[in-house]
Amino acid sequence: MREVKLFVVGLGAVGGGLMRLLADKRDVYKRRFGVDVKVSAVADSKGVWAGDDLDPSEVLRVKEEKGTVAAVGEETDPLSAMEDVDFDVLVELTPTDIETGEPGLSHVMKAIELGKHVVTANKGPLAVAYSEIMEAAEEAGVIVRYEATAGGAMPVFNLVRETLRSVDVLSLEGILNGTVNYVLTRMEEEGVTLEDALAEARNRGIAEADPSMDVEGWDTACKVVILANSILGVECTIDDVDVTGIERITPEAIEIAEERGYRIRLIGRATKDGDLVVTPALVPKSDPLSRVKGTMNLLRLGTDVAGDILVSGRGAGPLETASAVMSDVLAIAEGISGLERRHPA
Amino acid sequence: MREVKLFVVGLGAVGGGLMRLLADKRDVYKRRFGVDVKVSAVADSKGVWAGDDLDPSEVLRVKEEKGTVAAVGEETDPLSAMEDVDFDVLVELTPTDIETGEPGLSHVMKAIELGKHVVTANKGPLAVAYSEIMEAAEEAGVIVRYEATAGGAMPVFNLVRETLRSVDVLSLEGILNGTVNYVLTRMEEEGVTLEDALAEARNRGIAEADPSMDVEGWDTACKVVILANSILGVECTIDDVDVTGIERITPEAIEIAEERGYRIRLIGRATKDGDLVVTPALVPKSDPLSRVKGTMNLLRLGTDVAGDILVSGRGAGPLETASAVMSDVLAIAEGISGLERRHPA
Numbered sequence: 001m002r003e004v005k006l007f008v009v010g011l012g013a014v015g016g017g018l019m020r021l022l023a024d025k026r027d028v029y030k031r032r033f034g035v036d037v038k039v040s041a042v043a044d045s046k047g048v049w050a051g052d053d054l055d056p057s058e059v060l061r062v063k064e065e066k067g068t069v070a071a072v073g074e075e076t077d078p079l080s081a082m083e084d085v086d087f088d089v090l091v092e093l094t095p096t097d098i099e100t101g102e103p104g105l106s107h108v109m110k111a112i113e114l115g116k117h118v119v120t121a122n123k124g125p126l127a128v129a130y131s132e133i134m135e136a137a138e139e140a141g142v143i144v145r146y147e148a149t150a151g152g153a154m155p156v157f158n159l160v161r162e163t164l165r166s167v168d169v170l171s172l173e174g175i176l177n178g179t180v181n182y183v184l185t186r187m188e189e190e191g192v193t194l195e196d197a198l199a200e201a202r203n204r205g206i207a208e209a210d211p212s213m214d215v216e217g218w219d220t221a222c223k224v225v226i227l228a229n230s231i232l233g234v235e236c237t238i239d240d241v242d243v244t245g246i247e248r249i250t251p252e253a254i255e256i257a258e259e260r261g262y263r264i265r266l267i268g269r270a271t272k273d274g275d276l277v278v279t280p281a282l283v284p285k286s287d288p289l290s291r292v293k294g295t296m297n298l299l300r301l302g303t304d305v306a307g308d309i310l311v312s313g314r315g316a317g318p319l320e321t322a323s324a325v326m327s328d329v330l331a332i333a334e335g336i337s338g339l340e341r342r343h344p345a
Numbered sequence: 346m347r348e349v350k351l352f353v354v355g356l357g358a359v360g361g362g363l364m365r366l367l368a369d370k371r372d373v374y375k376r377r378f379g380v381d382v383k384v385s386a387v388a389d390s391k392g393v394w395a396g397d398d399l400d401p402s403e404v405l406r407v408k409e410e411k412g413t414v415a416a417v418g419e420e421t422d423p424l425s426a427m428e429d430v431d432f433d434v435l436v437e438l439t440p441t442d443i444e445t446g447e448p449g450l451s452h453v454m455k456a457i458e459l460g461k462h463v464v465t466a467n468k469g470p471l472a473v474a475y476s477e478i479m480e481a482a483e484e485a486g487v488i489v490r491y492e493a494t495a496g497g498a499m500p501v502f503n504l505v506r507e508t509l510r511s512v513d514v515l516s517l518e519g520i521l522n523g524t525v526n527y528v529l530t531r532m533e534e535e536g537v538t539l540e541d542a543l544a545e546a547r548n549r550g551i552a553e554a555d556p557s558m559d560v561e562g563w564d565t566a567c568k569v570v571i572l573a574n575s576i577l578g579v580e581c582t583i584d585d586v587d588v589t590g591i592e593r594i595t596p597e598a599i600e601i602a603e604e605r606g607y608r609i610r611l612i613g614r615a616t617k618d619g620d621l622v623v624t625p626a627l628v629p630k631s632d633p634l635s636r637v638k639g640t641m642n643l644l645r646l647g648t649d650v651a652g653d654i655l656v657s658g659r660g661a662g663p664l665e666t667a668s669a670v671m672s673d674v675l676a677i678a679e680g681i682s683g684l685e686r687r688h689p690a
Contacts, residue, residue: 162507310657
């Protein structure tokens with residue numbers, strides 16, 4: 001049985017989801033893929049816990065009871081711990097910082113330098129340094145996968161890479177932020193203000209305490225950058241995106257749009273020519289983009305020979321996002337493609 | 346540069362689309378994947394034309410001018426020609442027969458017997474003998490891919506195989522027949538009868554001369570069988586599906602549904618427990634399935650940890666379907682996964 005040993009940095013919602021997923025499905029993955037996914041180390045902001053084969057349920061318990069895995073591990077930095085721990089794949093799940101990409105960027109570069117593969121759900125490093133990361137990875141002969149960075153459980157990058165080989169994707173546009181879409185949907189349905197809809201979203205755990213990254217469009221812009229680099233081959237960073245948020249959208253604007261047959265949606269858009277835009281747009285009600293409700297995400301790919309291809313899925317959620325991370329881990333673990341997977345059940 | 350040599354059987358709409366795609370994009374595939382896709386033989390119902398490296402444009406010209414490639418090739422059977430021609434992948438594109446699976450089934454089994462990989466857009470063989478084909482392929486150590494058999498350009502099988510490794514798909518349902526959906530959409534919009542909508546579809550080249558396979562639900566049933574086998578691991582054939590078509594749907598029924606907030610759609614559905622159904626269903630207008638218009642297809646996958654994932658794309662069209670065939674060919678040609686594809690552009 002092949003083994004893949006993970007070094008997981010970041011034990012917030014997604015990291016927790018990943019531990020739950022592993023606790024539940026490790027045996028399924030063994031059976032289905034012949035791959036044993038082991039946790040060699042976990043790290044949060046306070047320290048690192050390394051071990052031969054950490055029990056994911058135990059990691060969750062410690063984290064919940066003690067607040068940090070440093071309680072049983074060591075007060076140390078993942079950067080130095082990576083040098084000592086025996087692992088195959090860095091799983092980078094620290095919070096996104098779109099100014100510096102840190103601390104994720106350093107973690108990712110360190111892992112690559114050590115010849116380790118990387119799976120990340122952190123948008124920061126890719127939004128500020130996509131090309132550098134990919135060049136370093138190519139040189140080191142390691143794989144960097146990042147399915148969870150755009151659209152949570154909605155398959156996007158691997159969809160294009162693995163299933164649309166024969167076509168060229170010329171453009172893409174989508175609804176890529178569940179919080180904003182939830183807020184716009186609520187304003188539409190209830191006639192409430194942005195502030196009220198946001199307060200509701202916060203109460204329901206959909207919006208973060210400080211939702212400015214979402215509302216101002218920067219979260220969507222990160223996703224546009226990663227999509228444009230990865231799918232369209234446009235070399236760009238977050239600085240290249242023309243970003244307008246939904247701060248000024250009023251219930252009145254939504255009502256007027258509604259009367260004229262439109263809905264207002266925050267759209268992220270990119271073309272092969274390098275046009276990168278995030279903006280609230282009037283979307284005709286007949287367009288599938290107008291029909292995405294609540295926290296769902298939707299991406300439309302414009303292709304040369306296959307027409308439009310749409311994909312939709314949950315844009316967030318700990319377990320949903322963790323499932324995308326785990327799919328990346330399994331793809332790397334298999335080494336070669338799913339061609340090997342013969343038994344679906 | 347790696348080479349992959351194709352034996353293409355069937356030169357109807359999809360076969361023609363494949364030749365056009367190859368004529369246009371062979372150099373792109375060389376550049377992008379380092380794979381040279383060569384045509385070693387083409388066959389239609391009258392005969393086989395084999396050669397070292399047939400020119401796809403020339404194949405199209407001969408087919409159009411002479412009606413058959415036997416005009417320049419030989420009046421012989423693909424089955425015997427396969428023994429003599431040097432090729433790597435059989436591309437099976439003959440018409441679907443859901444009673445016997447022939448002639449596709451014999452072509453597929455022969456190729457497997459000869460140790461060749463198979464890519465097919467023909468639903469027949471898989472609808473009647475999915476398990477036998479896959480067992481034979483596993484024994485022979487060859488790959489059988491069939492992305493184009495359900496949903497044309499809509500990625501489905503490879504989507505699940507390559508991008509949803511970490512999750513279990515528990516159920517699936519979708520709109521899988523563009524002709525029927527076009528007809529229902531027209532009846533809805535124009536209040537016309539089934540016969541009139543069908544006549545219009547025929548005039549526009551959307552429906553075949555004899556659309557009974559579509560209208561009676563059998564085409565959708567084939568797709569349900571292949572999806573259930575491949576994605577849910579349910580061993581089944583076309584005989585296991587409970588099939589009701591749209592023959593009795595009237596404009597009045599559609600209008601009454603409309604008034605009550607529903608649309609009528611022909612839905613194909615399968616669960617991991619082996620429930621396999623094709624039936625016209627009342628779909629609430631709020632459901633994405635109700636919003637699929639015209640010839641688009643949509644599939645909703647119900648998963649254990651990633652929520653619902655939806656994918657939508659053109660269900661038919663020569664070039665669209667050929668693009669799915671070609672993606673399968675390229676996946677096989679690469680041997681290993683798209684992990685190798687570093688440059689999207």
